[in-house]
Each structure stands twice: as structure tokens, then as C-alpha cells.
Amino acid sequence: MYDVLIVGAGPIGIACAVECRAKNMDYIVIEKGCLVNSIYNYPVNMTFFSTSERLEIGDVPFISHGIKPVRSEALEYYRRVKSTKKLNINLYEKVLTIEGESGNFTVTSEKNVYNAKVVIIATGFFDFPNLLNVPGENLPKVKHYFDDPHLYADTNVIVVGGGNSAVDAALETFRKGANVTMVILKESIDPNVKYWVKPDIENRINDGSINALFKSKINKIGEDTVTIDTPNGEIVLKNDFVLAMTGYHPDFEFLASCGISTQNDETNEPFYNSTSFETNVPGIFLAGVVCCGLETRKWFIENSRFHAVNIANQIKKMLKKGFN
DSSP states (O other): OEEEEEEOOSHHHHHHHHHHHHTTOOEEEEOSSSTTHHHHTSOTTOBOSSOGGGGOOTTOOOOOSSSSOBHHHHHHHHHHHHHHTTOOEEOSOOEEEEEEETTEEEEEESSOEEEEEEEEEOOOSTTSBOOOOOTTTTSTTEESSOOOGGGGTTSEEEEEOSSHHHHHHHHHHHHTTOEEEEEOSSSSSOTTSOTTTHHHHHHHHHTTSSEEETTOEEEEEOSSEEEEEETTEEEEEEOSEEEEOOOBOOOHHHHHHTTOOEEETTTTEEOOOTTTOBOSSTTEEEOGGGGOTTOTTSOOHHHHTHHHHHHHHHHHHHHHHOOO
16 A cells, blocks of 8 residues: 555656655656656757756756756756655556545556555646547558658648647758648637747748748648638648647546546546545545646746645645545
8 A cells, every 4th residue: 555656657746756755755656657757759860948956856966067957968967866766656657547545545557456555647638639520531642740850851741730749840841842831710829938049939920931831720631732721712732741849738537536526528537636645535636737628828837836745745744644
């Protein structure tokens, strides 16, 4: 019987483990992929919006070569936190169900069955892309994750979206020689795009290096074409790849299976106490960006690190009081 079982070994899941360890709780972390799996799946050349000190957890310094760290530096940093703090983490083990009640939960994974008094869900949202829901989206050429821009050299690329991920994908593939067209539902690039990137994409659009179709959406994806609805009517473009950078959302089905209700039907934001982060299911807590629902800009590493501290403090009180 563990005091705490943490689902997810992203930065905030790791932060929760650090806090539990510091308070002498018996804990375990179960992660379905690799350590900080979402960061591993970021684009190879990605630069964080936050500076390195704002990504630190557990009082372990994060030193980067530039003002803002890159993906490889973050992967190394969180590995160091895990090894320095000697955290108890099981990797490549997906949690399937959480059942029971406060003080006596049964957590079933692909490999084992665990018992825990309290559960923290820190699963993020990166594994569930927002789909286009158009014919042809299941074709191999359609990708919801941007990997290495070299793959798209000398090809016709459609980038869907106007946020940070879409802008990065458009600029990087363009610089590798791709013929890039952006399909953007709104009338402009997202105003929250990274400030050091926004002038670059706007200049590339203005000089015609990157084609941008605003107030537009994809209607259909074919083997070598894409049909797009624009303000000037429907057009068909020759196409080799579609990079659908349309954002992601938490695993709503899993949260519902745990009995966690929503507090906003429009955004699917799950119910949680804004101080303790305990859900409507006593003994189950949410930490990090899994709290966002569809509003994925509400929480991120920088401003949700304190979740771990608040949650650990609340659990410590619960353990002291008992569960009878």
C-alpha cells in the first residue's frame, strides 16, 4: 500500500514525486512512455518559451547555453532531477484504471496492480491531438506532431494552424526547402506566438516566401492534393504532407472513468479545488496541464510547478489525520 501513486512522469509528475519524497511519503510514479515523454516528442529543434530557471523543480538548478533552453537541454535536465533525487518511477507502463476510494485505491496498469491511499494524475495532454475531422485525415501523410524538418525538404507542405507549433513547423520546413502553405482558421497569426518568432513568420508571409490562407479550413485530404475552403471559394492544392498543428487535449475519457466530473461543459475543464487540486473524487488529485481541459494555455510547466507543493501539503494532512 503506497501512500501516493502518481500517474505521469512529465515535469509536474516529477515535481510531485520530489515533494512526496521530501515529506517522507511512500510513493511510486507510473509512466506509459519514456521520462518526460511529451518533451521527448517535441520538435527536435524546439526552443522553450520560458527561461531555464522557470522550468526548475526540486531546487535543482537548470543551466542552459542560451537564455531559453532547447529540447535536448530539458531532456537532460529532467533526467538529472530523476537521478539526483533517486525518484521511484516505472516507465513504459500504462495505467488502465483507477478504482476505490480515498485511503484505498486500486490502480491497474498493463503490467501490475497497485494499492495506494491517494492518487495524483499528472498526465498532461500531448498524447491526444485535436483532430480536423475531415475525409483523408487518416492518410499516412497527415501528421499531428512535427518532428524533423529535413523530412519535408523539396515537398509541398500544408501547415494547419496559426499558433506556436504551426509557426515553428512552417518556418523550419520552409528553411529546408519545402513549398509551404499555412491554412489558418482565424484572420491572422495568433498574437501569442513567441515574440522572437512572430516578426519572422509575418515577414515570410508578407514577402510571399510562405503562402498563408486566412479564414480558411481544410475540407478534404487526398493522396496528392488538399481541398481548402477559403473566403474566395474552394481551392485544390498539390500536396505531399499535411502538418496539422491544431493543438491537443487531456484524456477526457480516462478522467471520466475515474469518476472525475467537469466544471465547465464548454471547455471540458475537470473539477478540482483551486488550492489543494483535489477533484470531486476524494483522494484523487490533478496536477499540471491535465487541469486545462481544452484551454491548454491556462497551465504549463512554469506556472503549475506549485501544484506539486500544494498537493503534497494536503496529502500530508490527510495521511496524518487518517482515512477512517
